[in-house]
Structure formats: C-alpha cells, structure tokens
Amino acid sequence: MCMVKVWVEKLLDEPELYILRLDDSEIKHFEAAWSIPEGITYNAYLMKVGDAVVLFDTWKGEYTEKFLESLSTLVDPKEITHIIVHHTEPDHSGALPKLLELNEYRAKLIGTTFAKNLLQGFYGDKVVENFHTIKDGEEVKIGNRTFRFITVPWLHWPDTMITYDVEDKLIFSCDAGGGYGIPEAIDDSDEDVVKKYLPYVTKYIVTVIGHYHKYIVQNIKKLKELGIIENANMILPGHGLIWRKSPTRIFEHYERVGAGIPTKDKVLVIYDSMYGFVEKRMSVVIEELKRYGKKPVVYRFTDKENPAISDILGEVPDSEALVIGVSTYEADIHPRMRCALYEILDKANYEKPVLIVGAFGWGGVAGKKVETLISRSKFELVDVVETKGRMTSEDEERLREAVRKLIQWQL
Numbered sequence: 001m002c003m004v005k006v007w008v009e010k011l012l013d014e015p016e017l018y019i020l021r022l023d024d025s026e027i028k029h030f031e032a033a034w035s036i037p038e039g040i041t042y043n044a045y046l047m048k049v050g051d052a053v054v055l056f057d058t059w060k061g062e063y064t065e066k067f068l069e070s071l072s073t074l075v076d077p078k079e080i081t082h083i084i085v086h087h088t089e090p091d092h093s094g095a096l097p098k099l100l101e102l103n104e105y106r107a108k109l110i111g112t113t114f115a116k117n118l119l120q121g122f123y124g125d126k127v128v129e130n131f132h133t134i135k136d137g138e139e140v141k142i143g144n145r146t147f148r149f150i151t152v153p154w155l156h157w158p159d160t161m162i163t164y165d166v167e168d169k170l171i172f173s174c175d176a177g178g179g180y181g182i183p184e185a186i187d188d189s190d191e192d193v194v195k196k197y198l199p200y201v202t203k204y205i206v207t208v209i210g211h212y213h214k215y216i217v218q219n220i221k222k223l224k225e226l227g228i229i230e231n232a233n234m235i236l237p238g239h240g241l242i243w244r245k246s247p248t249r250i251f252e253h254y255e256r257v258g259a260g261i262p263t264k265d266k267v268l269v270i271y272d273s274m275y276g277f278v279e280k281r282m283s284v285v286i287e288e289l290k291r292y293g294k295k296p297v298v299y300r301f302t303d304k305e306n307p308a309i310s311d312i313l314g315e316v317p318d319s320e321a322l323v324i325g326v327s328t329y330e331a332d333i334h335p336r337m338r339c340a341l342y343e344i345l346d347k348a349n350y351e352k353p354v355l356i357v358g359a360f361g362w363g364g365v366a367g368k369k370v371e372t373l374i375s376r377s378k379f380e381l382v383d384v385v386e387t388k389g390r391m392t393s394e395d396e397e398r399l400r401e402a403v404r405k406l407i408q409w410q411l
C-alpha cells in the first residue's frame with residue numbers, strides 16, 4: 001500500500017492561500033536517473049482571490065487521485081477559474097488532464113508558448129483549448145490581485161516561468177528554488193530543518209538543472225534587476241521548503257551553486273580501485289592534502305563501495321578542487337569512473353583545478369583519456385601522475401609534488 005504523506009495547509013488568510021504538498025517517499029530515482037533515497041516533494045498552491053480560484057501547478061501523474069482528493073477538501077474542482085502552468089515536466093503537470101476533466105474545462109490555463117506546445121504534446125489538444133500564452137513580464141488581473149508572469153528559461157526547461165503576486169509580493173517559482181528531500185516542516189522557520197535540507201537542494205540543482213547552470217546565474221540576475229527578490233515576502237517553490245523567514249536565502253544558495261562558489265579547503269577526491277593500487281596512491285594524496293589543512297571529501301568505487309553519482313555531483317559546486325584517481329580498464333577509464341566523469345563534465349562543469357592520478361598494469365591509458373576530457377572542459381588541468389603497478393618511492397614523491405602544485409594553484 002502506498003504510504004506517502006500529504007499536507008494541505010493554509011499559508012495566509014489574505015489572500016487565502018494554501019499549499020498542497022505530497023511527500024514522495026516511494027521514488028528511488030528522479031527522472032529515472034538520479035538516486036534519491038531522501039525522496040522529494042511536489043508542491044502545488046491554491047489561492048482564493050475575490051471571485052477567482054487560482055491553482056498553481058499540480059502533482060506527478062501517479063498521485064492524481066490523491067491530488068484530487070486533497071484539492072477537494074479546499075474547493076470543488078469545477079470552481080477553479082485559473083490554472084497557472086509554470087513548467088510542464090510531468091512531476092508538476094501529471095494530474096492536470098484528470099483535473100481539467102473534473103473542472104469540465106472551465107479554467108483558463110496560463111503559461112508560456114513553450115508550455116502550451118509541450119502540454120499539447122503530452123496530453124492532447126483538449127487540454128490546451130483554453131490556454132492564455134503570456135509575454136515575458138505580462139501582468140494579468142485575476143480576482144482582486146495582479147499577477148506578473150516572468151519567463152526563466154532553462155530553470156528547468158525552456159517552458160519555465162515564475163509568477164509574482166504584485167500586491168502580496170509572493171513568488172511562485174516551481175523548480176527554481178526547489179530541492180530534493182522531504183523536510184519535516186513546510187517552511188524555513190526551523191534552522192535545523194534548513195541545514196539538513198540545503199545539501200539536498202545542491203544535489204537537486206546539479207542533477208536537474210546543472211547542465212544549464214549558467215542560466216541559474218542569468219535568471220536570478222534578471223529577477224534581481226526587476227527588484228522582486230529582495231522585497232519578496234515568500235518564495236513558494238514546486239519542491240521542498242517554502243521560504244518565508246528568509247526569502248532571499250534560497251536564491252542566494254542557487255546563485256552560489258550556479259557560480260560554483262567554493263567552501264574553504266574542501267577538496268573532492270573521487271577514485272576507483274580494483275585491487276588497491278589506486279587506493280594506495282590516493283591515501284598519499286589525501287594525507288598530503290590534510291597536511292596543508294585541506295578537508296578532502298572522498299568517494300571511492302571499490303569491490304565494497306559503489307556511491308551514487310547523484311551524491312558525487314552534489315559535492316562538486318562548492319569544492320575548491322578535484323582529485324581524480326583512475327585505473328586503466330580494457331584500454332579505457334574504469335567503467336564506474338567513466339560514468340561518474342561523464343556526468344560531472346555534463347552537469348557540474350566548473351572552472352576548478354583538477355589533479356589526475358592513475359595506475360595501470362601493462363599500459364597507462366585511463367590517465368591520458370581523463371586528461372583529454374578535462375582539457376576540453378571548463379576544469380583546469382594541474383597535473384597527471386600515472387604510473388605502473390605498485391607505488392614506488394619515486395611515484396610517492398611525484399604524487400606529493402603534484403599535490404603541492406594543486407595547493408599552489410590559486411586555492
């Protein structure tokens with residue numbers, strides 16, 4: 001039996017505003033790709049303003065029945081006059097077709113041209129019969145409120161927009177401002193809840209939006225120039241916590257991740273080791289890093305450990321530098337590291353220094369292949385130390401020297 005938790009809570013009396021949140025503790029792999037044992041929430045919002053009833057997004061399709069049940073505790077679905085579609089990825093739009101059926105297609109949908117096109121592709125023509133496509137910055141009067149719609153392309157798809165409630169200074173931001181995890185509260189009032197949640201936000205940003213991370217910085221700059229972030233009373237995302245104690249904090253966090261601002265002394269060390277040859281080298285590297293006051297965060301692929309790539313990705317943005325240790329495997333990079341590197345270069349491609357360490361049996365290939373990949377990315381190659389078989393004292397000295405070079409590399 002499905003045991004997911006549902007929250008339906010009033011957030012404000014005037015305007016009358018509710019959150020409908022489902023805690024998806026059943027999910028294992030977001031987008032069938034990213035391991036999230038921490039789960040995720042889907043947040044929709046309902047506002048009653050004058051004679052209008054406005055719904056902001058819905059939930060993932062598999063929870064349609066639960067969504068309609070929860071919504072019906074607040075309003076008869078027929079009474080919904082407007083549905084704001086911020087982003088059409090089915091974790092937010094999945095329950096929409098069934099809702100529109102119950103609504104007898106009375107509600108006006110509001111979204112971007114891209115959103116209309118995607119909804120039509122996903123759910124058919126009927127769903128978009130009553131769709132108003134917005135222009136960037138357009139204001140629409142609904143009930144006794146003014147809503148401004150602002151496009152934020154690539155946060156997370158090209159269809160994406162946010163809504164700014166002009167009178168109440170509320171930002172409905174969908175994916176932007178969201179995170180993985182199932183926080184024990186609905187908002188940021190408890191600092192312990194926030195501290196536990198923020199690393200999941202980083203992991204979410206990198207895995208979901210990381211490929212487009214330059215757009216995070218660009219779009220937040222745009223919102224800042226519009227002057228709506230610093231005056232916001234609440235940020236209401238489509239995943240995770242609502243921000244009302246410190247509304248600007250979540251976008252500051254997004255900006256730091258987007259720009260790859262490092263945490264002092266954090267060095268990310270990732271390696272594979274089949275029989276301990278790479279591991280021995282990496283223990284020298286780790287020891288030397290610590291000697292210089294660095295704080296290595298280590299992920300290893302061994303015959304005992306197989307860390308989730310989604311967790312590794314979440315560690316990249318705030319690292320000062322990376323050290324990558326690889327075995328040569330069938331004249332290539334070890335398969336697990338190959339996969340990890342592919343995702344790092346795609347999702348977490350930052351201007352950070354990288355040291356490569358390699359070990360091989362009869363031919364060193366992996367180190368050179370990683371070197372080529374790094375050289376073609378935004379990462380900066382510091383050095384490659386790839387040597388044969390057991391680690392000799394000369395190898396050890398070369399490794400210590402390479403770490404010193406890394407330390408001097410503007411860290």
Ligand code: FEO
Nearest residue numbers: 089091156175238
């Ligand atoms: Fe939460 Fe891009 O959907």
